[in-house]
Every structure is written in C-alpha cells, then in structure tokens.
Amino acid sequence: MLAGFHSVGLSADPILTVIQRAAAAGYDAIELNAETLSWTVPHVTPATPPEERAAIREAAALNGLVISAVGAHVAMVEDDAEARRKAIAFVDGCTDLAVDVGAPVVHILSGPAPAGVPEATAWKWFADAVVATSSHADSRGVSLAIEAIAGHLFHRIDD
Template structure:
C-alpha cells in the first residue's frame, strides 16, 4: 500500500501567521498543507499576488511541504454573505466574481506546484429551479476547467452537505453533464461521507478512487454536519486509511477543522499522532473481506451549517 501523506488546513490555523503555521506543520512532521486563499494568509484579492505567492513557494520548498489550494474562505469575496457569491448566484456578475477567484486559485496552485484546487458548488438560491442551478454550475465551471487544463492543475470539487452538489452521486451528475473532462476531479471529505452518504466512509473512498484528487479528513457524526477532532465523532479511521492507501492515492489527506483555530497548534499535534497510529493499525489489519453492507440512510435534514 502507498504511504499516505498527511496535511493540515490553514483554515484551522487562522490565529497564526502563515509562516508560523507552515513552520509548525513542518516541525510536527506533516507532508503538506491545505492552503485556503483568505485575507489572513495568502489574500487572493490583495496587490502583488504573484510576488507573494513566490515567497510562499520558497517557504514551502525550504520546509519540504507540498500544498493543495482550498477556496472555502467564508468572506473573501463578500464581507456580508458567508461563502458568497457562489457559482449558483442569480446575478451573472456575482457568479463571474467566483469564477475569477477560482481561475486565480488555479494560477496560484500552478505557481506553488500544488496538486489540486478545491472548490464547491454553493447552496441553491431560494426560488431557483434545480435544473437551472445545475446549468449555472456547469456553465460557470467551463472557464475554470479551461484554466485548469492550461495549467495542468486538477480541479477537485467537493460534495458539501446542504449544497446543490452534496453527494458522490451529484458529482457524477456534474461529471456527465460536462462530458467527463479530464481535469475535473473530486475532493472527498471523510466526515461528509459519515454525515450523509449511504455507504461507509471506507466504501466511499473505494467508490471515489478513480476521480480522487484531494481528501479532507476529520471526525463527524451521522446526520450532523459538524467537523470534530478525531475521537469526538463516530468514524472508525483505520479502515478509511486502509482504503485510501490501497487505492494508491498520492495527494494530501488534509485535516479539516475550520472552527477550531483557537486550539489549532494543539489539535495539529494531536491529529498527526492520531493519524499515524490509525495508519499503523490499518497497515497491520487482516485482509478486508468484501461486504455489501452499507450504512443506514442519513437522517433528513442534515443538521449543522457549512463550515
């Protein structure tokens, strides 16, 4: 099995300067970082982005870290609307602002040598027919995928509870709607699998393997969208890590605790210790016996908001 490469998301280290956050992760033995483009770290809208990105690239190289670019900053585009505007916004100019941000993220990823750019669909606006929302999403992603192709950086869309694209089945709908573009991949959040997918998280990993470009990981409970430190939820992690390793996944597996920055350094330390122990258990587990069992259907609606 391929060794897994663990990272930690900067959205869980927002009380630290970026240089301090990267130094912490390197000291703890992480292989990389999920770098959220936001005002407190690498602001995608401030002047001199290319020069600032080159500086970050030098820091990553010096520390031996790799990166994934994440675009889930809450208020980077609109100081009054969380995650707004989205790719589904009724206003075409607002949708275009999100598209420009994602294209900029692709360029940052290329300059950093990042292995993927994460994104999400957004929540369907009130009063918007479902077919209209899917059409907006496909049209908005067109120029982003063009930029991704030109930069040779995969775009990894995340199924997010409460969003238009919320499940693996929704990812496949989008993939087929777009004609199965080579650069469209998947961000799989292990907690989200526990929260609402019909399959177990380990089975979700195996089902998603051909399209897997980025992985986020944290604990979670069934039917409750709340990112939890390891051990505070319901997930059995050794089977999940065994499934990831057995697929040959080589990207980062990034700890995603966006509401825990107040304890970021401590949780980063605890998380890498937890994941190493779980990976060791996975490596020494007996061979898996295939099972057709799936988890029970998720409660509806899912409780908890978007991080």
C-alpha cells in the same frame, strides 16, 4: 500517502508561520485556504502578491512540505450573474496562484442553491462554472476538484 494540514486550522497565524508549525508537527503537506469564512480571512487569494507566492513556495520546500491544494471555496451558483462571473474569476485566479506556489490541485464547491431558483437552473449555472474553471485549470496544468458539502447543491456522491 501524505498527512496534510489545512491552513484554516491556524487561521490567526500568518501563512509562513502556519507552514513552519505544520512541518514541526510532522505533517507532509499543506492545503492553502483561500476561503473567506464568517470567523476568519483566507491565507491566500488571487490578490496575493508574487513575492508572497514565492515566499510560500520556498517556505514549504525548506520545511519539507508539499503544497497539496488551494481551497478556492466561493459559491458558484449565486442568483446574480455578475456574482457568478466574479466567482469564476476568483477560481481562475486561485488556479494561477496554485501554479505559482506549486500546488497541483484547486478545489471548488457549488454553494447552496439560491432560494426560489429551480434546481435545474442552479445545476446549469454550476455546470457552466465547472466547464469554465476546468478549462482554465487544464490550460495551466492544474487539476480542478469539486468538494461535496452538506447543504450545497453538489453534496452527494451521485452528484
């Protein structure tokens, strides 16, 4: 088993500093945050340039860390079809980033069901998004995982 650190825990530091600090603290792995939160910006996104991706991969290797995953957290069940399309493109971009940095897993979440949308409709949107993003992940040799979040459509073990 590996002890891993999620980069959002040091959200104010540049990712190369986070990698060094996580290794110095004795962690074995690091998960890269690609989620924009109300209180911070992501360390990586699909727009992360190739040279930065290479630097992240090299820094992790030099510091003895495995890059365990990329957290591609965007709502996949937005009421707007264009927003859902952009969410799928974001996750697919994070999958490509995962390949470049050597992360074997990208994980997603559903997001909360939009108000006024029938639950069955929200589940169909999420299922469609999972099919699309897992197909891309499979084609790139990356595992796609779904994180259950309280208050989101997908939030129970039975989901």
